[in-house]
Amino acid sequence: MRYILALIAMFVIGSIGYVLANNYVSGSNQQATYYQTMQVADDKTRMEYLMQTEAGRTGINRATIKADKPVSLDELIGQYQFIKRTKEEYTMHTRTYTTTDSKGHSTTHTETYWTWDYAGSESKQSENVLINGVKTKSSEIDLPTKDLEFKKNMLNNKITYGIFFKHKGWISGNDYYTDSSTRYSYEYTPTITKYTIFAILKSKQILPLQGQSKIQTYNQSVENVKKQYNQTAKGAKGAYIVVLVISIIVGLLVVFGYDRY
Numbered sequence: 001m002r003y004i005l006a007l008i009a010m011f012v013i014g015s016i017g018y019v020l021a022n023n024y025v026s027g028s029n030q031q032a033t034y035y036q037t038m039q040v041a042d043d044k045t046r047m048e049y050l051m052q053t054e055a056g057r058t059g060i061n062r063a064t065i066k067a068d069k070p071v072s073l074d075e076l077i078g079q080y081q082f083i084k085r086t087k088e089e090y091t092m093h094t095r096t097y098t099t100t101d102s103k104g105h106s107t108t109h110t111e112t113y114w115t116w117d118y119a120g121s122e123s124k125q126s127e128n129v130l131i132n133g134v135k136t137k138s139s140e141i142d143l144p145t146k147d148l149e150f151k152k153n154m155l156n157n158k159i160t161y162g163i164f165f166k167h168k169g170w171i172s173g174n175d176y177y178t179d180s181s182t183r184y185s186y187e188y189t190p191t192i193t194k195y196t197i198f199a200i201l202k203s204k205q206i207l208p209l210q211g212q213s214k215i216q217t218y219n220q221s222v223e224n225v226k227k228q229y230n231q232t233a234k235g236a237k238g239a240y241i242v243v244l245v246i247s248i249i250v251g252l253l254v255v256f257g258y259d260r261y
Contacts, residue, residue: 035059035226038198044132051134051201057209058201059222060132065143067126067191068135075169075176075184077156081138082145082189084123088116090181116183131197136206141215143193148186150174196222 039058041047050058070079092114100106128135129143150171169176175183195217200207208215218225 035198038222038226039201040222041201047132047134047201051203051205054202056200056202058199059225060197060199061222062194063132063197064130065141065193065195065197065217066130067138068128068130069126070191071124071126073124073186074159075156076186077154079191080124080188081129081143081191081193082123082125083148084121084145084187086121086185086187087119088183088185089119090114090183091117119182126191131206134204134206136215139214140208141197142217143189143195144217145187145189147174148188150176196220196225198222198225 037057039050039055041050041058041060043061044064047058047060047063065081067079067081070081071083072079073083073085076083092112094110094112096108096110098106098108125138127138129138129141130136131141150173155169155171155176169178171177172183175185177183196219197215197217198209199215200209206215
């Protein structure tokens with residue numbers, strides 16, 4: 001009876017493992033094939049040709065992505081495709097704690113401390129970008145941002161507040177202080193960047209791939225991205241075998257563990 005139960009348990013658990021592993025392998029293979037069969041554009045001319053022929057899925061190597069109408073902030077000298085300003089305020093807090101002396105008497109203490117706390121943020125972004133000269137909505141492409149590192153002459157010292165008060169802020173590290181209790185940090189995307197992208201090319205349109213909300217950007221070449229998906233597919237086959245073996249082992253443990261009781 002024990003061996004019959006073992007066979008049934010291994011069959012059930014193994015079947016579940018088989019289905020899960022098979023779905024994972026199938027999905028990885030489909031994704032690898034999806035990217036392997038794409039067209040490739042190494043320059044603007046090739047990209048334009050593929051758009052004219054509505055080639056569809058295409059990997060574009062090192063596309064130039066430029067803000068159509070760059071944005072800026074009053075306190076900074078410079079323009080950006082995207083700029084975000086985060087405000088922090090130096091805020092006083094209090095907390096209480098209790099101590100007990102050797103005689104068992106308890107005393108409550110109040111302690112004051114200060115921290116820089118988030119106080120809101122705002123951002124600006126160019127409504128459109130030009131991908132190798134083709135206008136695309138900024139909301140349809142996933143462009144990375146990075147922290148702004150302040151350098152000399154980046155701060156607009158001519159900024160005024162009201163009629164009489166001129167700019168009195170200063171820079172410390174990578175933060176801009178308007179006074180001793182308010183500071184700002186920034187993250188941005190430059191006006192011009194170069195990224196490898198995967199997109200659907202149609203006449204006068206560059207669109208996200210099917211199932212994706214935005215055009216994805218990569219620092220690697222099209223060839224290297226394809227290799228990564230191939231490696232994932234190969235790794236999935238190894239995982240498939242491991243899952244099956246584990247499923248069989250679990251089935252045996254379940255049965256023989258049950259048999260002990």
